[in-house]
Amino acid sequence: MDRLHSDPGLLVCPDFTNECYCASCVPFISATITKEQAAESLCLVWVATNDDLCIQWCHQLAEETCISAKQAQAAAAAEATHLHQVHQLEEEMAKADKQKKNRFKHTNILMCPCPDTNEEEAFVSDFVLQKIDKGHFIEFYYWTNIGLEEALFSYSTRDDEGLIPSEQDGATVWISAVASKPSKQVVPDRFLSPVDFAQAVPRVVAALKEHDWPNQWVLMLARFWVAIMTHQYWNSNDQIAQQALMIYQEEQQRAWHNAVVLGNGAWDLSIISNTVLGRLFDHVLCES
Structure with a gap:
């Protein structure tokens, strides 16, 4: 009509x-x-x-x-x-401005063991620091007691080593040739003991925050490592279960860092995939 x-x-x-x-x-x-x-x-x-x-x-x-x-x-x-x-x-x-003015008052509490504040144990090599600045994956070995002692020893003998130029923030900095390379004694995360891994977690978290990693990344990784250490496999008497959990931690973290670098989109690591973990358990069991 x-x-x-x-x-x-x-x-x-x-x-x-x-x-x-x-x-x-x-x-x-x-x-x-x-x-x-x-x-x-x-x-x-x-x-x-x-x-x-x-x-x-x-x-x-x-x-x-x-x-x-x-x-x-x-x-x-x-x-x-x-x-x-x-x-x-x-x-x-307004809340963000207030938190900036009172940064220490609004610091998030991480669910992880209390870190050792000994300055010598917190010293890592230039190679590790460069990796952190670029947001790359880095092995937990460098934050274990052995890794920190190795870095401290390399630093104390730097006068006997050659120096090479390194670009940092657009400026040329001379660093130790040995310190600029990965350690020959590095131990992959999957072979670390639970004690070494637990010692390294708070030191890694502190290093990430110190080098201005996005707060979302730091919190997610912290929750991820807490989820690893509270998983039922962590305290299991079955060595295969423990090894599968450590392999899961290493592979998932490395894959997440690769996804971030390539721009393919990362995911929330703190959500443990029991399906993937189960496949790793079966794989380790078959190879044992």
């Missing part, structure tokens, strides 16, 4: 007895119907048609009013949502 563009109730019925409507009356005139009667019939038809149009006009107005109300409601809801988002953003920015 075509939409009306004006109120038909404002129209006035024409005078069909007027000469200008003679052509309209002719089809109704007969031997028994006079011109006046034909004009009256046309008037009745016009009034009936106009009444129908008035009813259509009322329905059309009601429909338009309903549509306008829904549009106004949707616009009000959208505006309210926008204002809420703006208010929430302002609150988050």
